[in-house]
Amino acid sequence: MTNLKKRKITNIFFLTISTLTAFLGLFWLVMILGDLFIQGASSINWKLFVDDFAPPGFGDGGLRPAFVGQLIIVSTAFIIGIPIGLLGGTFIAEYGRNSKTAKLISTLSDLAGSIPSIVVGTFIYAVIVRTTGHFSAFSGSLALALIMIPVMLKTTENMLNLVPWQLREAAFALGAPYYKVIFQIVYKSASVGLLTGAVLSVARIAGETAPLLFTSLNNTFFSLNITKPMASLTVTIYRYAMGPYNDWHKLAWAGSFVITVFILLATLISRFIVNRRYKN
Template sequence: MNKLGRRKLKNFLALSISSLCAAAGLAILFIILYDVLKEGLKSFSIHLFISDPAPPNRGLSGGLKGAFLGQGLLTLAATVVGVPLGVLGGTFLAEYGRNSRFCRFLSRLCDMAVSIPSIVIGTFVYAILVLPLGGFNGWAGSTALAIIILPVVIRTTEEMMTMVPWTLREAAFALGAPYHKVITSIVWRASISGIFTGILLAIARIAGETAPLLFTSFNSNYFRLSFNEAVPSLTVSIYQYAASPYEEWISLAWAAALVVTILVLILNIIGRVLIKIRIGG
C-alpha cells in the first residue's frame, strides 16, 4: 500500500505541475489577447481602414488605409511568387529527386532556412535590392517575404506528397500514365488539402512580419500603388506608432495590432479546420 501511495502522490505531483505550466502558458496568451482586444477596441473605427494617417493632437481622426493596402499587396506579391516556386520545388524534392542524396540535403537545408531569423533575410535583401536600387522599395519588401515563405511551402509540399502511398502512384503508372500526369492528376490531388493548409499557415506567418520589411520596403505615409518606392506597412506602422509619444498614435497602433491579430488568427483557424477535415475524412 505504501508503494501504491507513493505512486499516487507522484502521479498527482506530475499532473499538477504540468497542468500549472499549461495554465501559465495559456494565461499569458489570453492576457495578450485580452489586452489587445481592450486597448484595440478604443480606437477601432471605420477610419482605421479608410483614412490616411493624420498628425497627432489636431483632433483629426487618422487611419492606416495605405498601410493595410500596402501590407496586403506585399503579402500578395510574396505569395504569388513564393507559392508556385515552393510547390514546384517541393514537388521536385518529393518526386524526381526522391532518391538523390543531394535533394535530401536540400530538404534539410530548407528546414534550416525556415528558422533563419527574418531580420537576417531583411538585411540580405537590403544588400541586393535596396542599396543597388537606391532606396526602400516594395519589390525588396515582397522579395524578403517571398524568401521567408519559400522554404515553408517547399517542405510542406514535399511532406504532404511523400505521405501519398506509392501504391497509388504505381497504379497510375500501371495504366500507362507518364510521370508528370501521375504527379498532377494523382499525387497533387491526393495531397492538395494538406498543401493548401500549409500555404495558408505560411501566409499567416508572413502577413504579420515586421523585421524583414524594416530594411526593405520600410514604411510610408502615402501610397501611390507603386512598388518602386517605400510601401506603407501595417506592422512597421504599429512599431512606429507604438514607439511614438502621442496617445492617439499609440491607441491607433493597438487598433491595428488587433486587426493583424484577428486576421492571423482567422488564417490559422481555417488552416487547423482544414487539417481536421482532412484527417477526419
C-alpha cells in the same frame, strides 16, 4: 507506505505540476490577447480602413495606406514564394526522391527556415536595395518570399510524402506520364495539405516587421507603386507604437488587433480544414 500509495502520490504530484505549467502558458496568452482585444477593439472603427494617415494631433486618421500596402506586399510575396516552395517540395518528394541532391536541398531549406527574419531583411537590403539605390515594396515582398519558401517547401514535401506510393503506381499502371501523375493525382490527393501550407506560410510572414524595415521601409502617403517605398501594417504599428502621441497609440492598437485577428483566423481555418479532412 505501500507501493500503490507511493505511485498514487507521484501521479497526483506530476498531474498537478503539468496542469499548472499548462495553465501558466495559457495565462500569458490570454493576458496578451485579452489586452490586445480590449485596447484594439475599442479603437476600431470604419474610418480606420478608409482614411489615410493624419498628422499627429489632428486625430481622425486611418490606416488605409498601411492595410493596402500590407496586402500588396504580402500578395506579391505569395505570388513569388508559393510556386517556388511548391515546385521545390515537389522535386524533393517526387523527381528527386531519395537522391542526395534532394536531401541536401531539404536540409538547406530547413536551415534557411531558421534564419532570423532580420537577417533575410539585411540580405535583401544589401542585394536589392543597395543596388537599386532605394527602398521598394517589391524588395519587401522578396524578403517575405524568402521567408515563406522554406515553410511551403517543407509542407509540400511532407504532404506529398503522405500520398501512398501505390496511388502513383496505379496511375502509372494506366500509362500516365509522371507530370500527369503529379498534377492530376498527387496534388489533388494532397490538396488540403498544400492549401494549409500556403495559408500557414502567409500567417508566418504576415506579422513580420524586421525584414520590411530594411526593404519596403514606409511611406506617409498612400501608394500603389511597388518600386517605391510603401507603408505596411507592421511597420506602421511599430512607428505608431513608438511615437509620442495618444492618437498614434490608439491606431497602433487597432492595427495590432486587425493583424492578430487575421493571423489567428488564418491559422484556425487551416487547422479546421485539416482536422475535418483527416479525421477519418
